[in-house]
Amino acid sequence: MTARTLFDKVWDFHTVLAEGDGPSVLYIDLHLVHEVTSPQAFEGLRLSGRTVRRPDLTVATMDHNVPTVDQLAPIKDPISAAQVEALRRNCADFGIACYGVGHRWQGVVHVIGPELGLTLPGTTIVCGDSHTATHGAFGALAFGIGTTDVEHVLATQTLRATRPRSMEVRIDGELPVGVTAKDVALGVVRTIGTAGAQGHVVEYTGSVVQAMSMEQRMTLCNLTIESGGRAGMVAPDGTTIEYLAGRPFAPRGAAWEAALAAWSELRTDPGAAYDREVLIDAAELAPSVTWGTTPSQSVAITDKVPDPDSFNDPSQRESAVRALEYMGLTPGTPMEEVVVDTVFIGSCTNGRIEDLRSAAAVMDGRRVASGVRVLVVPGSQQVKVQAQEEGLDGIFRAAGAEWRDAGCSMCLGMNPDILQPGQRCASTSNRNFEGRQGRGGRTHLLSPAMAAAAAVEGRITDVRRLRARVS
Amino acid sequence: MKPFRCEHGTLVPLDRSDVDTDQIIPKQFLKRIERTGYGPFLFHEWRYDQSGAEREGFVLNTPVYRTGTVLVAGRNFGCGSSREHAVWALQDHGFRAVIAPSFADIFHGNALSCGLLPVTLAEQEVRALLDLAAEDPRVECVVDLEDGTVSAGELHCHFRLDATQRRLLLDGIDDITLTLHTLGEISAFEAARPGWMPAVSRVEEPA
Numbered sequence: 001m002t003a004r005t006l007f008d009k010v011w012d013f014h015t016v017l018a019e020g021d022g023p024s025v026l027y028i029d030l031h032l033v034h035e036v037t038s039p040q041a042f043e044g045l046r047l048s049g050r051t052v053r054r055p056d057l058t059v060a061t062m063d064h065n066v067p068t069v070d071q072l073a074p075i076k077d078p079i080s081a082a083q084v085e086a087l088r089r090n091c092a093d094f095g096i097a098c099y100g101v102g103h104r105w106q107g108v109v110h111v112i113g114p115e116l117g118l119t120l121p122g123t124t125i126v127c128g129d130s131h132t133a134t135h136g137a138f139g140a141l142a143f144g145i146g147t148t149d150v151e152h153v154l155a156t157q158t159l160r161a162t163r164p165r166s167m168e169v170r171i172d173g174e175l176p177v178g179v180t181a182k183d184v185a186l187g188v189v190r191t192i193g194t195a196g197a198q199g200h201v202v203e204y205t206g207s208v209v210q211a212m213s214m215e216q217r218m219t220l221c222n223l224t225i226e227s228g229g230r231a232g233m234v235a236p237d238g239t240t241i242e243y244l245a246g247r248p249f250a251p252r253g254a255a256w257e258a259a260l261a262a263w264s265e266l267r268t269d270p271g272a273a274y275d276r277e278v279l280i281d282a283a284e285l286a287p288s289v290t291w292g293t294t295p296s297q298s299v300a301i302t303d304k305v306p307d308p309d310s311f312n313d314p315s316q317r318e319s320a321v322r323a324l325e326y327m328g329l330t331p332g333t334p335m336e337e338v339v340v341d342t343v344f345i346g347s348c349t350n351g352r353i354e355d356l357r358s359a360a361a362v363m364d365g366r367r368v369a370s371g372v373r374v375l376v377v378p379g380s381q382q383v384k385v386q387a388q389e390e391g392l393d394g395i396f397r398a399a400g401a402e403w404r405d406a407g408c409s410m411c412l413g414m415n416p417d418i419l420q421p422g423q424r425c426a427s428t429s430n431r432n433f434e435g436r437q438g439r440g441g442r443t444h445l446l447s448p449a450m451a452a453a454a455a456v457e458g459r460i461t462d463v464r465r466l467r468a469r470v471s
Numbered sequence: 472m473k474p475f476r477c478e479h480g481t482l483v484p485l486d487r488s489d490v491d492t493d494q495i496i497p498k499q500f501l502k503r504i505e506r507t508g509y510g511p512f513l514f515h516e517w518r519y520d521q522s523g524a525e526r527e528g529f530v531l532n533t534p535v536y537r538t539g540t541v542l543v544a545g546r547n548f549g550c551g552s553s554r555e556h557a558v559w560a561l562q563d564h565g566f567r568a569v570i571a572p573s574f575a576d577i578f579h580g581n582a583l584s585c586g587l588l589p590v591t592l593a594e595q596e597v598r599a600l601l602d603l604a605a606e607d608p609r610v611e612c613v614v615d616l617e618d619g620t621v622s623a624g625e626l627h628c629h630f631r632l633d634a635t636q637r638r639l640l641l642d643g644i645d646d647i648t649l650t651l652h653t654l655g656e657i658s659a660f661e662a663a664r665p666g667w668m669p670a671v672s673r674v675e676e677p678a
């Protein structure tokens with residue numbers, strides 16, 4: 001048999017029907033649903049008199065719109081309220097489990113799938129959300145789809161999709177001190193560009209990836225879409241199995257044994273060829289921060305705002321000019337001199353317990369700089385409960401940060417958590433597009449530790465310097 | 472779905488690369504539960520200022536381009552979120568085709584499934600179309616899916632689309648209808664699916 005990549009194995013297994021080079025019919029093992037991209041899909045089913053083929057493979061939550069304070073009170077914005085209500089009704093009508101507001105499993109869709117043990121190696125997972133790539137950390141083939149495809153999956157439990165190409169991003173070597181998974185992810189996007197992985201499924205390999213915890217792998221896979229990749233994957237290993245054992249939906253008993261046997265095959269065979277390979281030397285990665293309006297526009301924290309003329313490619317140069325104008329930044333300004341008024345710690349990129357621990361470690365015993373608003377938003381209710389059990393909420397509160405309920409919050413500001421025009425935010429989320437966190441708002445992407453450092457210093461700060469000062 | 476065969480219309484030049492879906496339709500307009508009515512919010516932040524007045528200089532606010540049906544833009548068009556609302560907003564505004572050197576994958580798929588034709592041309596061809604549309608706004612552009620060509624003024628370009636996708640668009644058939652013909656294969660696949668795979672029914676819902 002020919003040598004195959006991890007992606008090939010998962011794709012081939014799920015191919016129900018292949019017709020030449022055209023789209024294949026691909027079986028979907030798990031369909032995650034949220035309130036924003038699903039109402040029109042359910043409406044489509046009703047209009048055509050169709051039903052949900054596999055409600056048992058479909059799970060819904062409410063995350064994008066929900067307020068993160070007083071979450072149980074009625075939503076004030078009538079349009080948000082209608083969207084949340086539509087999901088509740090659609091789930092009831094079609095027999096779909098909904099872990100919505102008030103449920104102890106509610107949370108950002110890409111946080112709850114893994115923590116509930118729904119996300120399993122070797123499966124196919126889709127969601128009407130581009131950051132579905134997050135689930136690839138488990139060796140699942142997971143990707144975002146649009147609403148028409150949501151309807152397609154609801155109706156048929158399959159998708160028609162053209163086979164993407166495969167790409168290996170190998171990160172070898174030793175990470176310098178202070179470099180987190182977020183910095184690795186930003187480094188990858190910077191190296192390959194906003195469209196560098198277009199049409200590809202990326203498999204992350206190498207010693208750095210192997211050494212990562214599951215939460216770190218999720219952060220890495222989460223940003224795959226920011227370089228245009230269809231999905232990101234990491235081959236499952238002991239770390240994966242240890243994370244999944246005993247989770248609510250993880251298989252048990254004989255099924256668990258069968259799963260372990262199947263998962264042990266889930267790795268790229270020796271000699272299997274990727275369509276593209278990119279090598280990244282860990283030693284060259286640094287704690288990073290974005291200066292522009294795409295996630296690829298980042299530099300090391302010790303660097304300066306770049307001069308657009310330093311880009312050879314005319315379209316990159318032009319996009320840098322526009323980005324600096326929007327961001328209100330002057331070339332040559334050291335990143336550490338950029339003053340922020342808002343800090344957002346949360347999202348499906350960095351809203352998990354390890355992220356909160358890392359931010360709390362920096363904020364412990366310190367105060368938020370005056371005039372800075374800091375929102376700490378756990379990725380799920382379960383993360384929230386755990387953080388409270390560990391006393392992290394107390395550390396954040398004592399420092400002067402706001403401790404919130406779970407949701408997407410200021411990652412995209414569909415709920416009341418938004419930036420005002422001209423406000424500048426250090427954010428652990430994944431997108432710094434114009435207006436993403438609120439019209440006219442300016443976003444700098446960075447890791448939870450660096451976001452916490454920015455919170456206490458009131459400006460973008462090299463967390464390593466902050467730590468050094470204490471010891 | 473409305474079939475797409477041939478479109479005659481005005482070219483609208485949007486000379487930017489990495490046009491992301493947050494720009495095409497900002498999130499505050501994603502709360503509707505309908506598929507229509509998004510046109511007025513297309514490119515909202517570029518089109519209107521804080522007071523809601525039209526910004527002079529943005530291409531859609533220029534009278535000759537207002538009723539254009541073929542958008543031409545830079546590379547990596549539609550990057551960012553999976554929101555199909557971006558496609559709906561372009562269609563609701565009146566666009567029937569978008570021409571660019573490259574598209575983000577999810578946007579490309581969404582466009583096809585809604586009948587908005589994504590046309591991928593070489594970087595130089597797109598540059599020529601952008602320049603032509605800027606210099607001569609009245610030039611007519613013809614996008615012909617049947618023979619895979621784009622023509623405007625002196626320019627004639629060829630584009631390719633996967634044969635199945637092309638057939639579906641030409642006939643206006645949606646994917647679901649097509650897939651429902653393979654229910655037998657889907658059921659057979661399900662019957663052989665390993666027992667350890669995810670299933671929500673496995674767990675009693677907690678209180």
Ligand code: SF4
Nearest residue numbers: 131347348408411412
């Ligand atoms: S946290 Fe942000 S990126 Fe993640 S699902 Fe929510 S809005 Fe999307």
